[in-house]
Amino acid sequence: MRVYLTGFMASGKSTVGPEAAARLGQPFLDLDRLITAHAGRSIPTLFAQEDGEARFRELERDLLRRTATTDDLVVALGGGALVDDANRAFAKEHGLVLYLEAPVDTLLGRVADDDTRRPLLEDETGTRLPRDEQRTRIEAMLDERRPAYEAAHHTLDADRPVEEVVGRIVEVVTAQAEPA
Template identity: 35%
Template sequence: MKMKKKPNLYLVGFMGTGKSTVGRQVAQHMGLNFVDSDHAIEEQQGKSISEIFASDGEAAFRAMEKAFVESGHSDEGNLVSCGGGLAVQPGMMDLLKSRGLVFSLIATAKGIYERTRHNSNRPLLQVENPLAEIEKLLAVRDPIYQQAHCCILTEGRTVNEVVAHVCRSYRLEVSQMAR
């Protein structure tokens, strides 16, 4: 009996929505290889995302993200936790969809702020008013995140509840693809 193909699953969404935490558990439950796009780029470049932003700039980092999506992982069997800004680059959502299923994890600006405010490794939030910056970025990014195959609200849910929702939705999408 031939093994059923497992399309890549790309988790997109704003920083602090749970992409890495949820992604690791979903990958384990679904038998997918977990890949974090930021960590893969950090390993390839030999420096942190913050250092890349500081030394090379955001445009260079976004080019690194695009290169990762195009050729930094195999064509199937992966759950990729994407950096928060990866999917919002022009043409990137279409590129992600051409490589697999795209699920967006969603939270409010206030919820994201509460989850990220003590983390100094968030270069886009090293500003005077991080909550206002989150609101500004979400206003631009949310319409793009909404283009995903599936959007899942993470706020007010436990990690296990979100993991179960992602697993159910992935199975449903894969079964519909097989028809």
């Protein structure tokens, strides 16, 4: 079964995905990493270019469709991948979509505690926004993206220890794969 993990940045997709894939005996693919490998540049560099986010989204759409060539696969999607109606419909048709949901405080704590560049939480000069502005931006983006996330087949609480989230993913996938 093809499994697509969706959720806001720092919801844990790239952390729990490889562990869930290993427990399910499936390969793991991080779509953002595939995009950077395909483009030959980092996501912040892609976003900084003239066609920035539009080019990134084009690559995301194309590479998402390529995942349909592998039957058993766990894919961590970028936080905005399923905001696009066509991407969301594709993922739902070609796999099981699981939304890793976490509260704003958890997401803010996770992005504040890592050194990953996150262009959507930076100002126009590439400088990380102050924490209060990051919160405001996360809240606004979550409000905008929530309907896309909630269209997933299942919503899982990602504000839990990694092993619990992995266990829950495995439970849902296993139950879905069992004949009715």
